[in-house]
Amino acid sequence: MTENEKQLHDAAYQAVVKEGARVEADPYRQVYHRMPPVGLLNDPNGWIQWNGTYHLFFQWNPFAPDHTHKFWGHWTSEDLINWNEEPIALAPSEWFEKNGCYSGSAMELDGKLALLYTGNVKDENNQREAYQCLALSEDGKTFEKKGPLVNSQPEGYTAHFRDPKVWEENGAYYFVIGAQTESEEGQVLLYRSTDFQEWDYIGPFAGSHLNGLGAFGYMWECPDLFKLDGEDVLIVSPQGLEQQGNRFENVYQAGYFTGRADLEAPSFTHGEFRELDEGFEFYAPQTTLDEKGRRLLFGWMGVPDSDEEHQPTTSAGWIHCMTVPRVLRVENGAVVQEPAEELEALRAGEPLEMKVQLAQGAEAAVTPASEIVLETNSASEFSITIRDGLTLTYENGLLTMSRPSFKDGSIETRSTNIASIDELRLFLDSSSAEVFVDGGRTVMTARFFPEPEANIVRISGEGSVIWRSWELA
Ligand code: FRU
Known part of the structure; x- marks a missing residue:
């Protein structure tokens, strides 16, 4: 050296x-x-x-x-x-x-x-x-x-x-x-x-x-x-x-x-x-x-x-x-x-599993590091708000991610057209989300910075979804 x-x-x-x-x-x-x-x-x-x-x-x-x-x-x-x-x-x-x-x-x-x-x-x-x-x-x-x-x-x-x-x-x-x-x-x-x-x-x-x-x-x-x-x-x-x-x-x-x-x-x-x-x-x-x-x-x-x-x-x-x-x-x-399938080794404990009627909506507490799998083939539209910091909406064939901008807090969006969605797999960490749609045919990645204590994920929409989620450790 x-x-x-x-x-x-x-x-x-x-x-x-x-x-x-x-x-x-x-x-x-x-x-x-x-x-x-x-x-x-x-x-x-x-x-x-x-x-x-x-x-x-x-x-x-x-x-x-x-x-x-x-x-x-x-x-x-x-x-x-x-x-x-x-x-x-x-x-x-x-x-x-x-x-x-x-x-x-x-x-x-x-x-x-x-x-x-x-x-x-x-x-x-x-x-x-x-x-x-x-x-x-x-x-x-x-x-x-x-x-x-x-x-x-x-x-x-x-x-x-x-x-x-x-x-x-x-x-x-x-x-x-x-x-x-x-x-x-x-x-x-x-x-x-x-x-x-x-x-x-x-x-x-x-x-x-x-x-x-x-x-x-x-x-x-x-x-x-x-x-x-x-x-x-x-x-x-x-x-x-x-x-x-x-x-x-x-x-x-x-x-x-x-x-x-x-x-x-x-x-x-x-x-x-x-x-x-x-x-x-x-x-x-x-x-x-x-x-x-x-x-x-x-x-x-x-x-x-x-x-x-x-x-x-x-x-x-x-x-x-x-x-x-x-x-x-x-x-x-x-x-x-x-x-990569190795990531399944991060799943800690038993999953939370539920069927959600989206008209009623549901909310669940998650740890900042978690994985959520949603079967969405019976949902015509939905909106998911993650820890009050990042929102994912699907409506009229458009999937949109939105968050407050780092610069001035105004809401900014990224969107993509997808005719129908059967499954969403979300990898959440303390300050990021990676969303894999239908086995990774579409992917959306973002950093986001919610209040550190925020731990609720809310979902609503039309139709129903099957929800499974794991804490990742
Ligand atoms: C891409 C890049 C590369 C360059 C490197 C420098 O982000 O600009 O083109 O080699 O970063 O850090």
Whole structure:
């Protein structure tokens, strides 16, 4: 470890020691979602199961709940439920990453755990440079930096060039990476290597004005390309899309295309862009293939540039968390996300079960961390109010989530059209809700900040529902 690296690690650990107790006392700390020990968390990085152990890294600013510094924090798990905090994986100690160890991915390389990530550099005039860097670990705990493998973006692109997602296929290594053309169009570019040292730029793979797509945003972040159920899936987080009715309601989107990839051309014949999540907070997800053959996704339960400074936890010294792990599959060209089955191990005790006549309505006390499953196929409309902080209504084929805005308390909504709903599965935590509709065909995710003592969930509407709920511990 270089002296500079050691100093940064020490400073980060000191921030945890100094702020940890105050952060832990915050009533909005989550029970079963991954959070930063202090400071800010954003994208999931380096998500992999390696030698049986799950490794999840995260963009982390240990010093403040803002985006001014970026380290890679690190957790491991054997079961997706119990997680260990590991030593800091990457700190921005070297010249090629001095303004942040930005997002990237992991794979196994010659028996080692390899991280490929973006070194973000800004000069005194705020001019950006982007380096795609390698770090290697033999023990999965300490990482040795090997420096940049790719020193600049290709001709015709700006230095908004980041977030390599790497994989091995047919004896070659590939990565897709987020990029911006000089005319400010968001794209994903493809690189290939035979030895992981020399990387060739193959060409633009997907994006604005490619493969029949028109203008589609000014920057594409965090691409992820994989095969699933016979389709090629490209997940990406585009910036600069205009809202169209109830599509693209957040400041930036996270979604996917399915289709047919050609890595030689390169090209990607694909259908329309669909959002992965219809709620308020979801961005920059990353997937991996685990040893059970599952395509597992973690998302960041946050969105950049979205009034983050007004989220109530910032005054307690921390902000943001991950979603629950979700298992993906493709059905009729659409990505379906189901909570990983391991989460059932969180269910404590016997469920509360009841049949509710919605005209009379019902209310039940819940613990902040709970799971509610509602069979709604006999309900024509319903409204669910969770701890007086978040409301979900279904009426005339429109599912709407509403909450008071963090900024000024005015009610804000996110909606999606769904012709009929058979089942809702709600994962509630102290300050978040993830709503899985019909086995994950639609998902809505949000942070919300009810009075900490609030514990009532109310439901009303027309028709009836069967309710089952569990405390999660
Ligand atoms: C997405 C992102 C990435 C970048 C990282 C920096 O949220 O902006 O493009 O690598 O966050 O923290």
